[in-house]
Amino acid sequence: MRFITLVTLLLFGSVAKASDPQQLLQQAADNIIELLEQNKQQLAVDETLAPAIVRENLLPLVDTLGLGKRLLTRKVWPTLSGSQQQRFTDAFVDHLINTYANGLANYDGHKFHFIKTNYSSSGKTAWVYSELISKQQERFSIIYTLKLMDHYPDWRVVDVSIEGIKILQNYREQLKSVDVSEGFDALLAKIETKTESTP
Template sequence: MNNIIAICCLIVSLALCSLAGAVDSPMAQLKPTLKSLTDLLADESLKGDVHRDVRRAKIMDAIEVGFDFQEMSKRILGKTWNEITPAEQERFTREMIKLLENIYVGKLESYSGQQIDFLEERVKDRRAQVSTTIDNNGVKVPVHYILNLTDSRWMVYDINIEGVSLVSNYREQFKSILRKEKFAGLIKAIEEKNRSFAEGTEASR
């Protein structure tokens, strides 16, 4: 599932460019990403370990254009978000970006041209869901992108794969830490995990 999440992140990451006038529909903004993303993955100048840092930096730059990580972080923390300071909110968001990068970006190279079919979109006010499937070795995997209209762009803040929400998954993982150790314990645990990735002592899962 981690590989599919990583692929989904790439699918949406380059979709959102500057828009003038009326805002395109969420699906209309997602569809044009496919060619850009496959081009990025097929770029021979970015392949190989020697280009790893440059490649991953480009991937993260692209992802950050299309994802509302602050909204994602807010929903992961739930009520705790309103109990911490703006500086702590920024710190948590920053560490969540690092955590997602450490866990998923390394899996993006596994993308090998799986077909993505866009099925439908549902829009209500400033929220939207775009439903797709990814052909994973002949199995159609349902993937739903949950988006929020921010300014003039639709931004992804959650991905739901086969009924499993990325936001809900992390919220459940963090719940016991927040209950026992509060925010201070959670942010410390995330920072330590990110440091272990940086030091090469943690394998991405």
Template sequence: MASRIAAFALAWTLALSGMALAGQAQDTLKTSVDEVLRVLSASKPGSPGRAEALYKAVSSVFDPEELARRTLATNWDAFKPEERERFTKAFLKLLERTYLRRIEAYTDEKVLFLGEAPLADGRVEVSTKIVTSTKEVPIVYRLIHKADWKVYDVVIEGVSLVQNYRNQFSQILAKETPAQLIARVETMGNAS
């Protein structure tokens, strides 16, 4: 009888902790998106400090190592620890250059949060939609819970950021070394 009570208590505790986490991923993401929208509405493109404020708002919710690791997939193991670190920094700089410039182009668009769905291994997807005067763009954020919720992939109109880069980098790594790939990514991230 005592073991049944203990098992029930454990199951109840796990259920409650799961319920406590439900919605937290969306809340975390919404906080970051709200800050991005605040920065965009409070300043004009090219304003001093705007790019840094946008980077801070976006980077607070992304997991750089998880993004890099998932982008390289099985190739991650072929990288030495210092190559992993260098790749992660170069890849983030590339993403910053590519995607923050796109974010800066937004003006009066609205972001709708459509809900959160659980995935395997404590991961979730948060579905959103950017609504403009002429179209709606579906964006799904994939998050993982470590110390808190962090984004490890973004799917825009059905195209995964991680999968897109994984395909490109796998083709390069089939012919080149990790050091050569890192040099390419660094060059792309530094391009004007």
């Protein structure tokens, strides 16, 4: 499951703008699979390569500006200063990178099949339905949620559902019990402990 989550997250980056969200993800999938194939052996032995690949390919299409606001409650997020909000976002991004980089070494001929795209009535939210197919023909359902927002020039991924589990929503539920009154350093520490169990 860790590998599946990692690769779906990697699909958020590495491509130029595209007006069709399904096309955007398909292009990313092709690039990521090629990258994994080219570095398969090196990924298993070079501990610095996987985090570098994740950082380079994860961030460009993720709604990083709204990440902290989505993860913390509406009551908590406004109580943080601008610098604290940035530190929280940076810490969570680092946590994601470090958590999922290990899964790169598990790549073994996986393929992506994109099925269809549904849009909201406003046309500003899209759900891209896909499958990850393993070398053994195991199929895993993946649904990407993308949004068009004023502060971005194109679609940004805001969540991913893997076999019915929404990844960012899962993190958000774990962080609901964080008590900011304990101090901001304690909040950052809890990011690491409360997200350890996420698939």
